[in-house]
Amino acid sequence: MAIHLRKQSGKTINLSTRHWTVMLTLAETFGWSPAGTIAPVGWNGPGEWEGAYDTNDGQLVSDDDAKSLARHLHGAAVSDxxxxxxxxxxxxxxxxxxxxxxxxxxVMRMKPDEFSDIFSPLLMFLYEGSFYID
Structure with missing residues (x-):
């Protein structure tokens, strides 16, 4: 399964679900406190929207939350x-x-060096602010 991150401008970045999960967990390890996502337009699923980042339902990550995620991943990237x-x-x-x-x-186990190609493009994307998870 893939996670498709999309800006309102149309700019996108794609990650595997496992890589996205690692990035979110790594950011939390370095101090990120997720604000929770904003429900997709027209959400009428069972119950109230729970603010998930790990589904691709079209939910919105706010500008502040995206930039906070970027700052904490950046902190992780430069940490010894x-x-x-x-x-x-x-x-x-x-x-x-x-x-x-x-x-x-x-053969499916992740290795730390798999993330070097993802870090910079993802950070640039996140520093630009809000995005949708499709």
């Missing part, structure tokens, strides 16, 4: 603790998936 934190986050996410019964074969 990044390699350890990234490894810990990956292990946490994969262990949680396995605890829910999702088998992860060795």
């Amino acid at each position: 603790q990044l390699p350890i934190a990234l490894t810990d986050v990956i292990n946490y996410i994969e262990n949680a998936a396995e605890a829910r019964g999702t088998a992860i074969i060795d």
